[in-house]
Each structure stands twice: as C-alpha cells, then as structure tokens.
Amino acid sequence: MCGFAGYFKGINYGDELLHKMGNALLHRGPDDSGVWFDKSEQIGFAHQRLAVIDSSPAGKQPMVSSSERYVLVFNGEIYNHLKLRLKLKSKNFKGHSDTETLLALIEEFGLEKSLKSTEGMFALALWDKRKKELYLARDRIGEKPLYYGWQGEGSGASFLFGSELKSIKQHPSFVPEINRDAIALLLRHNYIPAPYSIYQGVSKLEPGCMLKISHEIPKPKIHAYWSAIFEINSGVAHPFTGSANDAINKLEELSMEAVGQQMVSDVPLGAFLSGGVDSSLVVALMQAQSEKPIKSFSIGFNEKAYNEAGYAKKVANHLGTDHTELYVSSESAMNVIPKLPELYCEPFSDSSQIPTFLVSQLAKEHVTVSLSGDGGDELFCGYNRYHLANNLWSKISILPIPIRVSIANAITSFSPESWNKLSKFIPTSGRFNHIGDKLHKGADALNSKTIDELYLNLVSHFDKPESIVIGGCEPLTHLTSNAHDFSELSDIQRMMALDLITYLPDDILVKVDRAAMAVSLETRVPFLSHKIVEFAWTLPQSYKLRDGKTKWPLRQILYRHVPQKLIERPKMGFGIPIDSWLRGPLRVWAEGLLDESRLQREGFFHVEPIRRKWEEHLSGKRNWQYHIWTILMFQSWLEANHG
Numbered sequence: 001m002c003g004f005a006g007y008f009k010g011i012n013y014g015d016e017l018l019h020k021m022g023n024a025l026l027h028r029g030p031d032d033s034g035v036w037f038d039k040s041e042q043i044g045f046a047h048q049r050l051a052v053i054d055s056s057p058a059g060k061q062p063m064v065s066s067s068e069r070y071v072l073v074f075n076g077e078i079y080n081h082l083k084l085r086l087k088l089k090s091k092n093f094k095g096h097s098d099t100e101t102l103l104a105l106i107e108e109f110g111l112e113k114s115l116k117s118t119e120g121m122f123a124l125a126l127w128d129k130r131k132k133e134l135y136l137a138r139d140r141i142g143e144k145p146l147y148y149g150w151q152g153e154g155s156g157a158s159f160l161f162g163s164e165l166k167s168i169k170q171h172p173s174f175v176p177e178i179n180r181d182a183i184a185l186l187l188r189h190n191y192i193p194a195p196y197s198i199y200q201g202v203s204k205l206e207p208g209c210m211l212k213i214s215h216e217i218p219k220p221k222i223h224a225y226w227s228a229i230f231e232i233n234s235g236v237a238h239p240f241t242g243s244a245n246d247a248i249n250k251l252e253e254l255s256m257e258a259v260g261q262q263m264v265s266d267v268p269l270g271a272f273l274s275g276g277v278d279s280s281l282v283v284a285l286m287q288a289q290s291e292k293p294i295k296s297f298s299i300g301f302n303e304k305a306y307n308e309a310g311y312a313k314k315v316a317n318h319l320g321t322d323h324t325e326l327y328v329s330s331e332s333a334m335n336v337i338p339k340l341p342e343l344y345c346e347p348f349s350d351s352s353q354i355p356t357f358l359v360s361q362l363a364k365e366h367v368t369v370s371l372s373g374d375g376g377d378e379l380f381c382g383y384n385r386y387h388l389a390n391n392l393w394s395k396i397s398i399l400p401i402p403i404r405v406s407i408a409n410a411i412t413s414f415s416p417e418s419w420n421k422l423s424k425f426i427p428t429s430g431r432f433n434h435i436g437d438k439l440h441k442g443a444d445a446l447n448s449k450t451i452d453e454l455y456l457n458l459v460s461h462f463d464k465p466e467s468i469v470i471g472g473c474e475p476l477t478h479l480t481s482n483a484h485d486f487s488e489l490s491d492i493q494r495m496m497a498l499d500l501i502t503y504l505p506d507d508i509l510v511k512v513d514r515a516a517m518a519v520s521l522e523t524r525v526p527f528l529s530h531k532i533v534e535f536a537w538t539l540p541q542s543y544k545l546r547d548g549k550t551k552w553p554l555r556q557i558l559y560r561h562v563p564q565k566l567i568e569r570p571k572m573g574f575g576i577p578i579d580s581w582l583r584g585p586l587r588v589w590a591e592g593l594l595d596e597s598r599l600q601r602e603g604f605f606h607v608e609p610i611r612r613k614w615e616e617h618l619s620g621k622r623n624w625q626y627h628i629w630t631i632l633m634f635q636s637w638l639e640a641n642h643g
Helices: 014-023 081-085 098-109 111-117 180-189 228-237 244-262 277-288 309-319 330-334 337-343 353-364 376-380 384-396 401-412 416-425 435-444 451-459 491-517 530-536 552-558 578-583 587-593 596-602 607-619 625-642
Strands: 002-008 032-038 043-049 070-078 120-128 133-138 147-151 158-162 209-214 221-224 269-272 295-301 322-328 369-371 522-524
Touching (some): 002 070, 014 032, 014 043, 043 070, 098 120, 111 133, 180 491, 353 491, 384 491, 416 435, 578 607, 596 607, 607 625
Parallel strands (some): 269 369, 295 322
Antiparallel strands (some): 133 209
C-alpha cells in the first residue's frame, strides 16, 4: 500500500517538485520514498512506500523494468503475483515484490492483458519510453484512488495525477476552482462520485479503467479492461445451475482462497471485527487458515444503540482470536472531526468515517495490514433498503398519488423520535434501528412514479440539490441516468447493481481507504475478489435473500464456524449519534459553520433552506442529521482548504 503522484508536460520543475508532491502523501507510505524524472519527455513520478511485501531495496519505486522500457509507480497489492511469475519467460527477479512481477508481466504481455490476469487492488501510473505514452489504471472495483487532469494554460499546462488531491495541489499549475456541480452531487449522495471531483478540471479514474495520453494525443483516452456492468448482466443471463448447497460450497471455496491470498504479508496482519456476518466470516476464514490466533479489532461506544463491541467479543472468543477492543467516549470520537478535512481531501460526509478512523487507529497500534468484510451487503443483498424499497413499492404502487400524499402527511405529523418510541411495540424480528428516520424518508418517497425513482429517493440526501447550491447543475450519474442497461434484472437486483458501481466504490471504499491510510494502515477486502464478484452475480436471487434472511449463503458458511445465536440480530450498521451531538456538544461548532452571514459571504449555498433544516433539527421537529452533516463537511473542508 502506497501513494504516488506525477506530472506530464508543462514547465520542468524536476525532482524538487516531485519530492514535494510525494511528501504530501507521506501518510500513505512512510517507509520509503523515491522520484524519477525524464527531462527530455517532461514526465516525472513520485512514490511513497508502505513496505508490506518485500521491504528490501528490490521493492523500491519508481521501478524501471529489466529492459528499461517501462517505469512504474504502483499502489496496492497483486495477490496472485507469485503464481503469475510462473507464467513468465523471464525469471531474473531481484526480489519478491508484486511490483516487480507486474512490470515483468507488462513487458511480456502488455498492460491490458497483464491487468486482466491480476487478482488484487491497485492504482498505477506507467510510462512507456519506447512509445512515449503515459498510462493510468485502477483496479476492477475501485479499492484504490486515482485523480488526474490537465491544469494550467498554454505551454505551462501540465497533466497531473496522484493518489490524493493533496499531491496534485502541490503543483504550481494547479488551479483550485471549486466545481459547483460536484457540490450538488455531494448533497445528493454524501460523496462525490467518479469521474467527478470537487475541483474543475480534475477527475477520478473510474474502477476497471485504464487511461492513455501522449505528446501527440493529449486528450485522455479511457476504456474499461473490466466492466462491473457487463459482469452483472452476464451473471444474471448465465445463472448458476447447481443446488443451493453447491452454491454455498463453491462460495466457501472462493472465499477461503481470497482470504488466504490476502493473508500473505511480510508485516503483522489482522482484521476488523464488528460481530456482524461479513467481518465475522472473514475472521473465521482467516483463523481456519492460521496456526496462531488472528489479531482482531473492534471499537465500542457507551451509547447502546451504536455499540456492537459485545457481539464482536463473543465471536472473537468463540474463534479464539487475539482480540483487542476499545471503548470510545463521545469526546474522543468528536475529537476526530477537526481532522476530517485533512483525512478526506475532498468533501465527504458519511459519518461512519469517524468510527472507521478510530478502529483503523486502534489496529495500527498492533498491525500494518487489516482485512475487512466490506462488499458482502452489495453482493449478497444485505442492506435493509433493498427489501424496504421492494416491499414499500408493492404496497404503494397500487395507490393513487393523492392517497400517497395523505399517508406521507400522516407519517410526518409524528416526529422521528415519537416513531422510535412506538417501535418498541414491534416484534424484534421486524424491527429496524432508528425507524422514525426511515419512516420519514419513506414518506418523502411516496410520490415516486417507479421503483427506480423510489430507490433514488431512499438513497438520496437532498433530493433537489440544485435548489440548494448556487450556480450548481447536478450532472447525470449511474443513479440518475439510464446509461447502463439493467433491464433484465429484478427490482432488487438493480438496486444491488447500482450500489456495486456507485455506493461501494465512491462511499464505502473511499471511507476505508482514507481513514486507514491516514494512519498508514493497509486494508484488504476479500469479498471484492473479482472471482467472488462474478460468481455472486450468477447466483439466483432466491439464494441471496432466502426465508427472510439476507446474505443467506454467507450466513450458511459462517454457521459452519460460528454458532448462529452469536450472529442473529437486527442489522445495526457502523454509526454514531450525530443527531444528538449536533443538538448538544457540537452545536456551537455547527452554528459557526452554518452562520447566515457566513453562508451568504461564501456564496455556495442558498441560505434559507439550510437554516430552516438546522432550526428544525435543533427543535427536534425533524432529524436532519444527514443533510446537516453534509453541509457541515463541505463547510469544514472549505474552511481548512480555502479559508
């Protein structure tokens, strides 16, 4: 796990600027650094290394191929690189790093064929000295980040690229013009989806894509070497024909292989453990392949509604892991908030970023690599919103719009807090946490014309962000356009597919990458092995949601290792009580950022709707925590970066 940056064309600033760009990524790679610069071709790379595989000088980057044709900077891990070495004609390796393997593959087979043969997570930049072409590439699902774009004008224009915006901003050609359209996207999603970024002229390379640029063709040419959309449709069109038990056995085999590959490390390794299905299964499969107790980590909160540490401890005790837990006070959690604009180089407002940072910080005290269970929900129908939307639509679609509006008005006549109190009378098996907020969200969705509209409403924060952002026009995305063709998928499958290509890479994986890299911790995600992703989409939906149980095949594998009673409980998520904090200890901080005169002076938002939501939240009339938190995260980012 590392970080890299570079620039192509423009003024030759040489090694000094490259070192500066690399130093901005020191947190991503504190173990070593290096630069490479070709003055004649106006191309340079900077690299910061977190040494996980082959910490010797043989793994140092930027790395030049044995023929000296290619120069590579690489961030990530190729888990099957030792197997790939066996396919190579050349055996003249100086070390055992996956970077060296990848370079040898590229020399023999070319970049695209090499990428298709890999199993891993990565972002990379490659210079071909012979063809004088620069390539950028990103892993299939988007575990590792990569920003790029032309900045500056005329002969001084440079093509900049890097793992984070922090490095790109060091270049003199960078122009910090905020993209108001991206703010509109932030308000809808609580993240800025690829290919957009917070700055004009800077984009994110989308997952599974590679980019090419040269002196002769300066416009980036992008194409996909792997497509989640294609694999989703292909899987559904060619379903798995075995029995449910066959599916479980095959999935366990693939999961065991993925976990085993990702346990290879020259430095201490462990895993996050929440006590839920996904993380428990990853830890169980790790422990099944280890002679020593696996190191597992969880954090707890004194607020009962947000605390899963007790469940995690029971799973750890059963599996016999070397478990570490830390109970975090509200004060400790809130102390993370001032760090967020630095941790996330563009505005990002998934509030579980706070506990994610805290558990990463805890793990880093003991290990350098940690596995996580992310991806299970998107692949195996784990989110409550899938069946919530499906069930809600089956009931409301038969009702005329006026009746739906009346129902919505009836729901919102009670505050979320009142609904939460009433929820104690609902049987445990049908109970959701924070049911009041979900009912209010559902009430907002009652006027949807299709289930796709309903789902967009459920996953949106501000449903009309253009009415909030001054001068902002929300661009079309996978969620708001029909650029993809999921017509052959069921309603729930479409929701899962959209989450796989939007929410997972742009929210979940961004959250984990930035939080973990802030403390120089490498994270690995076994369920995002492309073999598991592709297999999961061949499984009939009835294998994923079965007898009312989500993630049914994962549960069946887990129950081979952990008693069912330790796992079965309502889904909690990884949250914190932002709603009450905003009314209490965070109120003064929030009020300063939401001050009416300040908002008017900065000129990014229409003031009245924001102030109205803030006042309604403070009064308890509505819980606008997600909307307010998004505005606050932009405001705090703006203050830290442009104050």
